[in-house]
Amino acid sequence: LKLPRESSEETFKAVFSPFKDVKVIRFSSMQRAFAGFTDKTREASFRKRVKGYTGIWCCVENKTPGHIYYDMYWDEKPNWKPVPPQTPAEDH
Incomplete structure (x- = not known):
């Protein structure tokens, strides 16, 4: 294909x-x-869904927050650093 x-x-x-x-x-x-996307509402919905697939907060004991983290949209942000956010609030 x-x-x-x-x-x-x-x-x-x-x-x-x-x-x-x-x-x-x-x-x-x-x-x-x-x-x-041509439809911005569908794009926003897709981006929100995909972010959940790649930036799940869980699974690390005795860490706040624990995380399995990959920033799907890293290349879209100015001044991005290859460091996971320290809190869920920092996770755009």
């Missing part, structure tokens, strides 16, 4: 709709694959 570079949300829907029952899709690369 090949995707055109910088595809729109509509292109992704059309390409992936035949695979709606597939649980896992492995990509060789996602570089420049997605140009973004």
Whole structure:
């Protein structure tokens, strides 16, 4: 399966709709694959959902907060440092 570079949300829907029952899709690369959402409400919903997948606060005993942390949006923030937030409030 090949995707055109910088595809729109509509292109992704059309390409992936035949695979709606597939649980896992492995990509060789996602570089420049997605140009973004046309609907800003859907984009906000997607970003909120994905952030939860990658920035889960849990699982480290005797640490406040414990965390499994990956900042999915690190490249979008000025002055970003490769350090997990110290509190859930710092986790944008």
